[in-house]
Amino acid sequence: MLKAVLFDLDGTIYKGETAIAGADDALGKLRKRGIRVFFISNAATESRAGVVKKLARMGVRSSEKEVYNATYATAKCIKENFRGKRVFCFGEKGMKEEFAKHGIKIVDDERAEVVVVGLDRTIDYDKIAVSCNAIRNGAVFIATNEDALFPVEDGYLPGAGAMVAAVERCTRVKPFVIGKPGPYFAELIIRENKLGKKEMLIVGDMLETDVKFAKNTGIKSVLVLTGMTKRKDLKNAAERPDYVLHSIAQLPSLVEKLSRP
Numbered sequence: 001m002l003k004a005v006l007f008d009l010d011g012t013i014y015k016g017e018t019a020i021a022g023a024d025d026a027l028g029k030l031r032k033r034g035i036r037v038f039f040i041s042n043a044a045t046e047s048r049a050g051v052v053k054k055l056a057r058m059g060v061r062s063s064e065k066e067v068y069n070a071t072y073a074t075a076k077c078i079k080e081n082f083r084g085k086r087v088f089c090f091g092e093k094g095m096k097e098e099f100a101k102h103g104i105k106i107v108d109d110e111r112a113e114v115v116v117v118g119l120d121r122t123i124d125y126d127k128i129a130v131s132c133n134a135i136r137n138g139a140v141f142i143a144t145n146e147d148a149l150f151p152v153e154d155g156y157l158p159g160a161g162a163m164v165a166a167v168e169r170c171t172r173v174k175p176f177v178i179g180k181p182g183p184y185f186a187e188l189i190i191r192e193n194k195l196g197k198k199e200m201l202i203v204g205d206m207l208e209t210d211v212k213f214a215k216n217t218g219i220k221s222v223l224v225l226t227g228m229t230k231r232k233d234l235k236n237a238a239e240r241p242d243y244v245l246h247s248i249a250q251l252p253s254l255v256e257k258l259s260r261p
Helices: 023-032 048-057 070-081 093-101 125-136 160-171 184-193 207-217 248-259
Strands: 004-007 036-041 067-069 086-090 105-107 114-117 140-143 149-152 155-158 200-204 220-224 243-245
Touching: 004 184, 004 248, 023 036, 023 248, 036 048, 036 184, 048 067, 048 093, 067 070, 067 184, 070 093, 070 114, 070 140, 070 184, 086 093, 086 125, 093 105, 114 125, 114 160, 125 160, 140 160, 184 200, 184 207, 200 207, 200 248, 207 220, 220 248, 243 248
Parallel strands: 004 036, 004 200, 036 067, 086 105, 086 114, 114 140, 200 220, 220 243
Antiparallel strands: 149 155
16 A cells, blocks of 8 residues: 655756646645655755755645655764764755754864765865865765756756765765665655555656666656656666656556556
8 A cells, every 4th residue: 555655856846946837736636645745855955944945935835754855864874873973064055954953063174074975066176175185084975965967947957976976086985875776765764654665656757866766675666757867768778667657747647546456
């Protein structure tokens, strides 16, 4: 029985600052059926509260408890595995806000014992240098994600993977990656919400992250064609989704079909 749907954000719920047509209506229909909704995103530029505000600006209803973005998941990882360690944030304001909520000690220099690298649209040489030297001195290297690009209204922009690659190149150290396609998001949601893999569905727009994430976690996947992936890309895809929809607006009909005996 389907109890929860995990939604990617960029390219699935919205593009840039514009909601995908029918997104909020589709989410409302799922909630009316008693199906829980979660938003999972590799993006690490916003706190959970920031994501809720961003969705609200686009007319999409959500709550902080429904948001599992890379900033929250990274904060949980640090608290569980590196409690009390000094952390350097190579990222934006939202990352620091979320970390502060979790009582994580943030430093701005090479004394850091953990370095977290995410998307940073104010990237500069000093941030790369501090990250490099801290990691070379023994700090743990964590990447929020390794996405090369992310979709916006009129195309694509460089993702966190560009920042992560710079630090990895100068340190020759591979990071522990929090975001998709690794299983950490799913494991966290399952643990915190007492759900089973067969009770969940993953919806996203990218074969190499969202669909691969679903395969890595043993959860069925729905690919929507409103973001990075186009139908022609499926022909030679290494990772194939269980279902393909034009957009999230068609999801309630699919759920209705899957719920029939």
